[in-house]
Amino acid sequence: MCRLRGDLVVLLVIVLAEAQCFMMRIVGENHSKCGCPAASQRQPRSIAPSKVQGLLLKDDVSSSSTITATATTTTTGRIFNGKPSRKGAWPWQVSLQLLHPKLGFIGHWCGGVLIDPRWVITVAHCIHNELFNLPIGALWTAVVGEWELDAGGRGSARLPVEKVILHERFNNYVHDIALMKLARPAPLSKVVRTICLPGPEQYIGKRQCVASGWGRYGPSPSLSTALLEVSVPLLDLEECLQAYGTSVPIRKGHLCAGHIDGSSGSCVGDSGGPLQCRRSDGAWQLVGVTSFGSGCARPGYPDVYTEIQHYLNWINSTIHANHDDDEQ
Structure with a gap:
């Protein structure tokens, strides 16, 4: 009986937490509030290969890891055996796309996260790695509001990057963090929102x-x-x-x-x-x-x-x- 009551309390907390973001979506549509995604649905289309001639950067640190300079298909995704998300579920997700100075437009190269209408956070090794060192804003584009990669969906936007800033002590996946300042603010909407950052003393714990x-x-x-x-x-x-x-x-x-x-x-x-x-x-x-x-x-x-x-x-x-x- 006590365990059942405990389960009901947990369920109630989850329902109430979801209701706060749900009410925000209904009343006022405050797109500037961080961490509250839209809840609209969209059926995923079939999986298709990306036929872009470009670079292949492997973030695989096992003994068999290799770096190769060219590839007929870019395998730049990290989520393995995941499921298609709902459209608008992660409106702070960013596709960082690269224009390589020698190889031309590579397209989607790394992920990023919108933490402010003018700022995207990512990892430093996307910008400085064994293949290149390109902390040059003009070579990067941040695509926001995208669900289907390179589809140019409604509400998505391609935003030029003004400045790229790597952590000054980045080396070999240590201090692996970077910020990109956008040339203009991201257009906040149902499909483009910022995510909240944790507090400095906030307990995250196992979850x-x-x-x-x-x-x-x-x-x-x-x-x-x-x-x-x-x-x-x-x-x-x-x-x-x-x-x-x-x-x-x-x-x-x-x-x-x-x-x-x-x-x-x-x-x-x-x-x-x-x-x-x-x-x-x-x-x-x-x-x-x-x-x-x-x-x-x-x-x-x-x-x-x-x-x-x-x-x-x-x-x-x-x-x-x-x-x-x-x-x-």
Whole structure:
């Protein structure tokens, strides 16, 4: 009986939390409120390969990891065995698209997260890696409001990047974080919204969270055209330390999450996408951005994210230092 009452209390809290965001959608349509997505539905279309000649960056730190310069299909998605999300479910998801100075337009290269109408957060190794070092705003475009990759859906927008700022101590997946300042504010709407950041002293704890991105749908090497999502548990950092050993430095500032049985998780590329957890008030907050993994949900290896809470001071000070006087 006590267990039943406890389950009912948990269910009631979840329902009330969802109701707060739901009422926000009905009353006033306050698109500026962070962490509250729209709830509209859309049927996913079939999975199709991306036939773009370009680069292939593998965020696979296992012993078999390789870097190759060209590929006939870009496998830049990290979500493996996820399910297509609802349209508008993750309105802060960003597709970062690259115009390479020698190879031309690559298209979708990495994920990003809209934390402010003028600012996107991602990981530094998307910009500076073994293949290139391109912290040049003019080479990047942030696509917001997209659900079906490169479909140009209603409400989506292609926004030029004004400035790219990497963490000054970034090296080998340590301090793997970067900010992109947009040339103009993102047009907030039902399909374009910002996500909340956690408080500096907020307790995150172990819980189920959601990673999203345009990743592999099962064993196929093709990208999903639909934005995928997968539920992953937050784990102790010690589990990642034991799994990866000395192959890559795991430090304070990393976050460990994912299924270690290989059932689902991250795959190759699309780093910088969000790991989002729901707060008690129903809003979603960004707890991590995808940094690296061992391959496509390899058994025994959780995924590693850059922990947002650890870098709040850097995020806030960087935005403040690059604040325009004419910004509202």
